[in-house]
Amino acid sequence: MKNFDTDVAVVGAGLIGSATALALRQRGVAVVMLERxxxxxxxxxxxxxxxxxxxxxxxxxxxxxxxxxxxxDLKAKIGIDGEYVRSGHIKLARSQADLTALAAYAARVADFDLGLEILEGRAFRERYPCFGPEIIGGSFCPGDGQANPRLVAAAYAQAARQAGCEVIERCPVTGITREGDGFLLRCGDAVAVRARRLVNAAGAWGAGIAAALGDDIPMRFDYPTILVTEPLPPIVSVNIGIEGGGFYGRQVERGNLVMGGGFGVASGDGASRPDSGALARIGGRAAAILPATRHARVIRIWAGIEGYTADKNPFIGESANVPGLFHAFGFSGGGFQIAPAVGEVLCELICEGRSSTPVEAFRPDRFQQQSAEPGRTP
Structure with missing residues (x-):
């Protein structure tokens, strides 16, 4: 058995775990990261x-x-740009009610300087002739964009390793216990890690890791499904979504359209597979929203696994019940863009006990707090 003694153990070498490990190593903190x-x-x-x-x-x-x-500045951080493009993001409206909701959102977040522009009528149609007749306008955010998650996620894990983090892959955690003021993690009979602090960045498995240490954190699973078309001529230059949800898409430089908006099904042992009904709905929505895709061939499909919370906000912060345990999971399909910041925030919480970025809304015990309030039923 390999034995490790470290300052911080991180469970999960996805973007959140790797960004946290990288930030900690840049402060000289010893880190061991375990990945199933x-x-x-x-x-x-x-x-x-x-x-x-x-x-x-x-x-x-x-x-x-x-x-x-x-x-x-991603290349300076992890060695590659991850095919990041600041293409802009447009949230599309199919009704006047959608446009009203988009305008209300723009007013609500005005202090964040997103530069949102509400477009409708002739101005919208002239700028974006690619959209079908059911789309009547949208909200455009010029500073948003897109990147290749396969490249970015792996590069963050590699950057953490190069910074001195011990990354142990194909090592599912089979046991976690308190040991004095710290933690003992085991991966069967192969690996044992003693750590003074623990980061639970296990994604869809995060609630299970929490439960092993006595933290009851509610979360459900789902299986976001993505499909990719053959390379097509330029159709749409911006990352797109729909007010109210149900479809999202982007066209990459080589011409493929990446699209989603449905969910697959579990296929055992934490794996998942696309659902034929969801794929048909994504394809149908794509044809209505972007008519040029009507006869495009789909060349690749997959489904992932993600943890979803009741308020669609993640759990970020130290456990209220287990000192030294820091949670960062439940990102509800929205963790990709914020992951680099979450890693820095967790590093600050571990090293300084506070963060310069407000994260109170993401307290891991927030649902228990709500249940305890007068007039609420547990």
């Missing part, structure tokens, strides 16, 4: 790849603002 598969191979590497601030809750926009300049 390969770094960045789960949700972090198979998500849609939207690097957007628009549409986030005001609470998340503090994190998004911190992450925004990191994406612009």
């Amino acid at each position: 598969d390969l770094g960045g191979s789960r949700a972090s590497g198979v998500n849609f790849g939207g690097v957007r601030r628009q549409g986030r809750s005001p609470a998340q926009l503090h994190l998004a603002a911190r992450a925004h300049p990191i994406w612009a």
Whole structure:
């Protein structure tokens, strides 16, 4: 058995775990990171790849603002640009009610300087002739963009390793216990890690890791499904979404359209597969929203696995019940853009006991707090 003694153990070598490990190593903190598969191979590497601030809750926009300049300088951070393009993001409206909701959101987040522009009528149609007749306008955020999650997630894990983090892959955690003021983690009979502090960045498995240490944190699973078309002539230059959800898409430089908006099904042992009904709905929505895709051939499909919370906000912060345990999971399909900032925030919480970025809204015990309030039923 390999034995390690470290300052911080990180469970999960996806974007959140790797960004945290990298930030800690840059402060000289000893880190061991455990990953059940390969770094960045789960949700972090198979998500849609939207690097957007628009549409986030005001609470998340503090994190998004911190992450925004990191994406612009990604190569200096992890050695590659991850095919990051500041293409802009447009949230589309199918009704006047949608436009009203988009305008209300723009007013609500005006202090975050997103530069949102509400477009409708002739101005919208002239700028974006690619959209079908059911789309009547949208909200454009010029500073948002897109990147290749497969490249970015793996590069973050590699950057953490190069910075001196011990990254142990194909090592599912089979046991976690308190040991004095710290933690003992075991991966079967192969690896034992003693750590003074623990970061739970296990994604869809995060609630299970929390439960092993007595933290009851509610979360459900789902399986976001993505499909990719053959390379097509230029159709749309911006990252797109729909007010109210149900479809998102982006066209990459080589011409392929990456699209999602449905969910797959579990296929055992934490794996998932696309659902034929969801794929048909994504294809149908794509044809209505972007008529030029009507006869495009689909060349690749997949489904990931993600943890979703009741308020669609993640759990970030130290456990209220287990000192030294820091949670960072439950990103509800929206963790890609904010991950670099979350890593820095966790580093600050571990090293300084506080963060310069507000994260109170993401307290891991917030649902227990709500249940305890007068007039609420547990």
